[in-house]
Amino acid sequence: MSVLLRVENATMRFGGLVALNDVSFSIDKGSVLAVIGPNGAGKSTLFNVVTGVYRPTSGKVVFDGADITGKPSYEVVERGIGRTFQSSRLFSDLSVLDNVIIGMHTRTTTGVLDALFRPGKSRREMAACVEKAEALLKSGSGDLFEQRYRPAGALAQADRRRLEIARALASEPKLLLLDEPSVGMDETETQALIADIVRLRDVHLELSVILIEHDMQVVEAFPDHVMCIDYGSRIAEGDFAAVRANPRVQEAYLGKAAAHA
Numbered sequence: 729m730s731v732l733l734r735v736e737n738a739t740m741r742f743g744g745l746v747a748l749n750d751v752s753f754s755i756d757k758g759s760v761l762a763v764i765g766p767n768g769a770g771k772s773t774l775f776n777v778v779t780g781v782y783r784p785t786s787g788k789v790v791f792d793g794a795d796i797t798g799k800p801s802y803e804v805v806e807r808g809i810g811r812t813f814q815s816s817r818l819f820s821d822l823s824v825l826d827n828v829i830i831g832m833h834t835r836t837t838t839g840v841l842d843a844l845f846r847p848g849k850s851r852r853e854m855a856a857c858v859e860k861a862e863a864l865l866k867s868g869s870g871d872l873f874e875q876r877y878r879p880a881g882a883l884a885q886a887d888r889r890r891l892e893i894a895r896a897l898a899s900e901p902k903l904l905l906l907d908e909p910s911v912g913m914d915e916t917e918t919q920a921l922i923a924d925i926v927r928l929r930d931v932h933l934e935l936s937v938i939l940i941e942h943d944m945q946v947v948e949a950f951p952d953h954v955m956c957i958d959y960g961s962r963i964a965e966g967d968f969a970a971v972r973a974n975p976r977v978q979e980a981y982l983g984k985a986a987a988h989a
């Protein structure tokens with residue numbers, strides 16, 4: 729298997745705080761990596777460093793053979809990394825359908841000038857976008873397709889999470905980053921989310937996924953490659969059983985639980 733993403737010695741400092749501390753890992757094409765770790769461990773920061781939201785203080789991000797360290801987010805999307813955010817970034821006043829279509833902008837070729845001077849071409853491209861967006865809305869669990877004309881802000885929490893995934897997929901990523909996709913989902917919705925991710929990988933055999941998760945049900949469903957971060961450092965990596973049994977991982981979780989007790 730070939731490596732799709734490689735993060736080399738990434739360190740991210742915010743003033744005196746070291747949010748990521750010399751983290752290295754890689755993910756192969758077509759595989760799933762689950763990232764776990766207590767609150768504030770640096771998991772979302774890792775996504776932000778990979779997607780160019782932050783340029784790491786030091787270290788390197790290599791995607792599909794190219795150094796993308798600190799590249800602007802739009803370029804990262806264009807190169808094939810799609811993501812969802814921990815807190816919703818949907819356009820709540822726009823329709824469900826429009827939110828997905830917005831996710832396609834890096835894959836469309838017509839612009840404002842075409843709309844003015846080549847309206848036929850623009851219209852054809854728009855029609856193709858609508859068709860593709862509708863297909864994406866039909867492909868996941870839930871009934872997003874039936875709700876496609878509703879404003880995104882009116883959706884229930886689980887549907888908002890599903891819509892974020894549909895929007896990320898609209899950019900046709902090679903690597904999909906999901907930041908706590910099961911947050912706000914009940915047991916049944918979480919099972920449907922797992923089934924969605926499994927199905928997605930059946931359809932797109934080359935798709936790689938990194939998911940940040942607190943829900944161990946989800947991690948257990950993708951047990952081959954798990955990495956645990958604590959205080960910005962990678963403290964364990966391996967299959968789920970090995971990571972769960974690791975004393976440093978247990979201490980990280982128990983320590984935080986004890987601190988909150």
Ligand SMILES: Nc1ncnc2c1ncn2[C@@H]1O[C@H](COP(=O)(O)OP(=O)(O)OP(=O)(O)O)[C@@H](O)[C@H]1O
Binds near residue numbers: 746747765766771
């Ligand atoms: N832009 C920023 N400026 C300053 N500090 C930040 C910034 N972003 C993150 N941090 C800090 O970096 C640390 C890691 O945060 P991060 O959001 O990556 O954690 P996390 O593992 O995703 O946590 P959670 O499970 O709660 O989502 C935290 O201490 C956080 O306060």
Ligand SMILES: [Mg+2]
Binds near residue numbers: 771772
């Ligand atoms: Mg986070």
